[in-house]
Amino acid sequence: MLNIQKIRSKKQSIIALGSHIPILQSILDFDYLAGKEGPSVIAIIASGRKNVRLFWGEKDVLIPVYPTLAHLPASVKNEITLFLNLTSGRRVLSSTVELLDSLPNLLGGALFAENVPEKHSIEIFNKIKPGSRIKSGMTSGQFIVGPASVGLMIPGHLKLGAIAGTDAEQLMDSHVFEPGSVAVFSSSGGMTGELIRLVTTVQKRISFSLSFGGDRFPILTPVEAFLAAEHDPQTKHIVYFGELGGYDEYELVDLIKQKKVTKPIITYIGGTISAMFEKPPQFGHAKAMASRGEETAQAKTKALKSVGVKAAQSFEEFIDFVKKIKIKDNIPLPDGNPHVKRALRLLEGGLKNDLPYEGSTERSEGRDVQKVLSKMQQRTHALFMNSISQDKDGSVEIVGEEMLSMATKRSFGHIVGSMLLGRQLKSKDTAEFIELIMKLLVDHGPYVSGAINTMIAARAGKDLVSSLASGLLTIGPRFGGAINQAAQHWLEGVAESIDPDEYVERSAKQNKRISGIGHRKYRVDTPDPRVNVILTFAKKLNKSPYTLFAKSIEAVTTAKKANLILNVDGAIAAVLLDVLSQKEKISPEELQELINIEFFNALFVLSRSVGFTAHYLDQRRKDEGLFRLSPKEVGFAE
Ligand code: ACO
Numbered sequence: 001m002l003n004i005q006k007i008r009s010k011k012q013s014i015i016a017l018g019s020h021i022p023i024l025q026s027i028l029d030f031d032y033l034a035g036k037e038g039p040s041v042i043a044i045i046a047s048g049r050k051n052v053r054l055f056w057g058e059k060d061v062l063i064p065v066y067p068t069l070a071h072l073p074a075s076v077k078n079e080i081t082l083f084l085n086l087t088s089g090r091r092v093l094s095s096t097v098e099l100l101d102s103l104p105n106l107l108g109g110a111l112f113a114e115n116v117p118e119k120h121s122i123e124i125f126n127k128i129k130p131g132s133r134i135k136s137g138m139t140s141g142q143f144i145v146g147p148a149s150v151g152l153m154i155p156g157h158l159k160l161g162a163i164a165g166t167d168a169e170q171l172m173d174s175h176v177f178e179p180g181s182v183a184v185f186s187s188s189g190g191m192t193g194e195l196i197r198l199v200t201t202v203q204k205r206i207s208f209s210l211s212f213g214g215d216r217f218p219i220l221t222p223v224e225a226f227l228a229a230e231h232d233p234q235t236k237h238i239v240y241f242g243e244l245g246g247y248d249e250y251e252l253v254d255l256i257k258q259k260k261v262t263k264p265i266i267t268y269i270g271g272t273i274s275a276m277f278e279k280p281p282q283f284g285h286a287k288a289m290a291s292r293g294e295e296t297a298q299a300k301t302k303a304l305k306s307v308g309v310k311a312a313q314s315f316e317e318f319i320d321f322v323k324k325i326k327i328k329d330n331i332p333l334p335d336g337n338p339h340v341k342r343a344l345r346l347l348e349g350g351l352k353n354d355l356p357y358e359g360s361t362e363r364s365e366g367r368d369v370q371k372v373l374s375k376m377q378q379r380t381h382a383l384f385m386n387s388i389s390q391d392k393d394g395s396v397e398i399v400g401e402e403m404l405s406m407a408t409k410r411s412f413g414h415i416v417g418s419m420l421l422g423r424q425l426k427s428k429d430t431a432e433f434i435e436l437i438m439k440l441l442v443d444h445g446p447y448v449s450g451a452i453n454t455m456i457a458a459r460a461g462k463d464l465v466s467s468l469a470s471g472l473l474t475i476g477p478r479f480g481g482a483i484n485q486a487a488q489h490w491l492e493g494v495a496e497s498i499d500p501d502e503y504v505e506r507s508a509k510q511n512k513r514i515s516g517i518g519h520r521k522y523r524v525d526t527p528d529p530r531v532n533v534i535l536t537f538a539k540k541l542n543k544s545p546y547t548l549f550a551k552s553i554e555a556v557t558t559a560k561k562a563n564l565i566l567n568v569d570g571a572i573a574a575v576l577l578d579v580l581s582q583k584e585k586i587s588p589e590e591l592q593e594l595i596n597i598e599f600f601n602a603l604f605v606l607s608r609s610v611g612f613t614a615h616y617l618d619q620r621r622k623d624e625g626l627f628r629l630s631p632k633e634v635g636f637a638e
């Protein structure tokens with residue numbers, strides 16, 4: 001059920017299904033101008049990208065995009081309280097049901113699409129009606145406005161959809177940042193917007209507003225909206241634009257008779273013109289057709305008037321009724337509400353030359369609305385977005401820390417780890433481990449393929465960068481570039497509790513090598529000393545599932561061949577997974593993302609660049625000239 005006060009009482013976090021930039025931007029503009037600390041949209045389900053770039057005021061902001069709900073980190077799933085479904089009409093049912101089954105703290109949402117099959121709307125209605133079963137374990141009883149709805153708006157607090165407009169100027173004109181006591185709703189999104197402007201133009205303010213959508217079976221019905229208004233302590237008046245067709249208004253009449261709705265209602269029922277036709281015409285909305293007498297605008301108006309509703313005979317009279325709303329109990333501008341206070345501060349002061357509006361306790365001085373608006377209308381997106389560093393206060397800030405402070409106060413391992421993660425490390429243990437890896441990997445003798453390529457390029461007269469690049473280009477699945485794939489093995493193995501024997505057997509059958517296993521030089525009886533140092537670090541951790549799994553794989557592979565040991569790439573991958581999850585509190589989903597972007601391989605590249613550079617300089621010092629093999633050294637196979 002729709003509980004406005006419950007929504008108003010806490011910060012709401014929205015997930016958008018689909019990406020409709022103007023609507024999403026209007027929500028962020030609303031949030032920004034309402035003085036919120038950050039966007040209410042915290043996740044978007046869409047394909048083909050990792051972020052949607054929007055504006056937060058005049059600055060760029062990235063909203064994370066996930067390909068499916070399954071990709072949402074658990075923390076984000078738990079934070080989401082509302083949804084905005086922007087998918088096409090045919091996809092609304094499946095996507096909405098999946099949302100309801102996946103998100104444990106949903107209060108409700110809005111469906112934007114038109115042409116949602118009626119049976120789909122009914123199925124969604126049955127899914128959320130109180131008492132129905134929902135997989136995610138949460139109780140049913142959510143609200144869903146729509147289909148074909150511009151959504152729900154609670155001034156100064158929530159904009160869930162295109163409601164009140166998608167342009168900052170429209171939002172300003174509609175004063176949707178100043179809470180009031182008049183609830184406004186209608187089937188039509190356009191009419192809802194008009195009513196919001198009508199009410200605020202005559203110096204009243206909105207308590208909440210929504211549009212039911214023009215479908216025959218709106219999931220949230222007018223009756224529910226009237227009951228929500230009745231139970232909302234901030235709402236003192238209800239302004240409703242109805243339409244011919246259907247019986248909603250008669251249900252309202254019954255509620256009024258039962259004194260379940262007692263607040264004063266002003267309404268106008270559109271469609272009186274249909275009486276001039278011999279055969280009742282079908283108006284735009286699916287429900288807007290008076291096939292029976294009581295469905296006509298005239299009949300509904302009469303019935304509403306009979307129970308004391310101010311049901312206007314004309315739109316002019318309707319406007320006049322709205323103008324004459326007496327705001328007896330001024331809703332004091334919620335001084336404690338940081339949103340509204342910040343919005344006014346953001347808008348540079350209070351209202352300029354406006355009459356005192358509902359709830360305002362005093363005429364405040366010049367807010368230059370136009371100045372704020374012109375800034376927002378002139379904003380342009382940056383060419384790049386980066387979270388690593390920026391110019392700030394005349395210095396360079398690196399992952400949030402002033403450059404010199406970081407250089408003089410932080411360990412190299414902390415700096416490397418923070419920059420590669422894109423945020424300050426939480427734990428000194430992480431910094432210590434990363435520094436250890438960086439030191440262990442700098443070189444492994446002039447024999448290894450990457451070092452040799454650097455040395456050959458140096459002796460061919462190439463410059464530092466070219467020779468270094470030659471060595472770096474050698475790093476790959478068999479040499480130095482196996483840390484990432486090894487991390488993938490260990491992450492999957494632990495996540496799926498895979499039996500090590502089965503895992504090795506499956507790889508062998510697929511003729512696939514297990515990254516992180518095997519070495520050309522080291523064997524069971526001649527272990528890699530680096531590996532022992534790395535594994536010893538894991539003993540610092542309370543638990544190390546990834547390291548244990550990697551060791552269990554090694555136990556199987558070394559039983560097959562002595563050189564199939566856990567190599568340095570595999571050991572780093574395992575312990576680093578354990579350190580990041582235990583010490584940096586990084587979730588499995590985020591670890592997967594780090595693997596996807598090659599975070600793990602980055603450490604070998606960074607560290608071994610020192611060794612390759614040393615070999616380059618050494619060869620330049622020796623300058624033995626061009627390196628060339630003899631026919632004896634390169635065999636020829638017939
Ligand atoms: N998983 C399964 N089987 C393996 C693996 C592995 N990781 N490595 C080697 N084998 C098998 C081969 O399939 C081959 O089997 P076969 O005799 O039945 O054909 C046998 O062991 C010998 O293979 P070689 O490639 O000749 O062995 P080599 O000692 O040259 O391999 C290498 C060393 C390249 C590291 C190999 O073990 C490998 O590819 N490992 C996976 C990639 C990896 O972890 N690389 C990082 C190494 S450490 C570093 O670069 C810093």
Ligand code: LMR
Pocket residue numbers: 441443444448449479480520521568
């Ligand atoms: C290295 O660190 O380069 C090695 O483990 C690879 C090798 O072939 O020695």
